[in-house]
Amino acid sequence: KAGVTQTPRYLIKTRGQQVTLSCSPISGHRSVSWYQQTPGQGLQFLFEYFSETQRNKGNFPGRFSGRQFSNSRSEMNVSTLELGDSALYLCASSPGLADRRSYEQYFGPGTRLTVT
């Protein structure tokens, strides 16, 4: 099976702009989660989508949003970019079911976002 893919791999944006990141999960996986990784804060959970619905949410401002499509592909959007948004954004898919259990996460290579 192909792994989780993320596009683009690298992105440079200017403060105030908005950005959309894309994630394609492993075939058959219905759950997609997004994480922000920075050297100082580690892996911070943004949100999880399951069957096109946001199932869990982390403590990020409303500028961070996401969605999931019927084919389980997911996008994450960050509006009004700030310098502090520079980070590696990781997408992870899991063979999650409708039950509320945490399943193993299969991470993609990430999108390295730099905000100048």
Add this chain to the structure above:
Amino acid sequence: GQQVMQIPQYQHVQEGEDFTTYCNSSTTLSNIQWYKQRPGGHPVFLIQLVKSGEVKKQKRLTFQFGEAKKNSSLHITATQTTDVGTYFCAGGDSWGKLQFGAGTQVVVTP
């Protein structure tokens, strides 16, 4: 809210030595997962523990879940250079949400 802490933050190990990294949660967990991230790579799932007091082994790695389901440990014996990387624990709550620890960065000297 739930907080997951890992210690130590950094671990320098001589090749062949053993070491242990610890994970502590402020709340009772439904399960604990461990991941390894090599430098420049992405986190890779290692194992999940669900039962109180559970112990699982993967070759030289031994994972343990505490009796109270609030702490966990990863013990590596006879460290090799291939063990270099950052090891994360992630605690799962009853809603299926995962909280990652800050990770233990392991450096191995030959």
